[in-house]
Amino acid sequence: MRIIHFILGSLILFIDWLTTPKGIQRSAEIQTAVDEQCGNITLYQYKACPFCVKVRRSLKRLSLPVETRDPKRCDNAKKELVSGSGKLKVPCLKVDNGEGDIQWLFDSKEIIGYLERRFVVE
Ligand SMILES: N[C@@H](CCC(=O)N[C@@H](CS)C(=O)NCC(=O)O)C(=O)O
Numbered sequence: 001m002r003i004i005h006f007i008l009g010s011l012i013l014f015i016d017w018l019t020t021p022k023g024i025q026r027s028a029e030i031q032t033a034v035d036e037q038c039g040n041i042t043l044y045q046y047k048a049c050p051f052c053v054k055v056r057r058s059l060k061r062l063s064l065p066v067e068t069r070d071p072k073r074c075d076n077a078k079k080e081l082v083s084g085s086g087k088l089k090v091p092c093l094k095v096d097n098g099e100g101d102i103q104w105l106f107d108s109k110e111i112i113g114y115l116e117r118r119f120v121v122e
Contacts, residue, residue, distance in 0.1 A: 009048030016053050023063035034119060035065055040096040043068045043111075044081045051108040055091045058112045062119050066093075 026034065043059070043066050045052035059066050069077035071088065082088050085104035093111045095103040105111050 012048055012050055012053055016057065021057055021061040023060055026063065031063065034063070038064050038066050040098070041066045042094040044071055044077060044092040044094065045090050046070060046072055049090055052091045054108045055093070055111050058115055062115055064115065064119060 041064075043052075043055060045055065045068050047070060056068070069080070071078035071081050071090065078088065080094075081090075081092060084094065084102065085092055085106075087106070089106055091106075091108055091111055093103075093105040093114065095105065095114075097103065105114055
């Protein structure tokens, strides 16, 4: 079972690498503002989880420099995720809106929808 997981995980990472999306281009001024906002966002994720890969690709496509933390590889990240959100589930997007208002978003579709609503300007 572990070997199957390893092979599938490696395949997912390879295909992701082969087909990495290009990031959107913004003016330097707007990108600086976006970068600043991304400082308040953290993605909890596993390297080879397909749902996490989907979210990371969306970060790449939207040119969002969001910090990623892996609860499998980092005990502190695991503690933060479990104590903050109540669950050990990835992907999870933590959004710190300031003044103690913290959102924990689960589900890749919901996370990608949130990022697109917030960062894609028509
Ligand atoms: N529908 C979810 C599925 C997420 C999911 O199944 N994540 C797995 C890792 S690949 C997980 O964290 N499982 C632990 C759990 O469900 O408690 C999504 O699209 O994000």
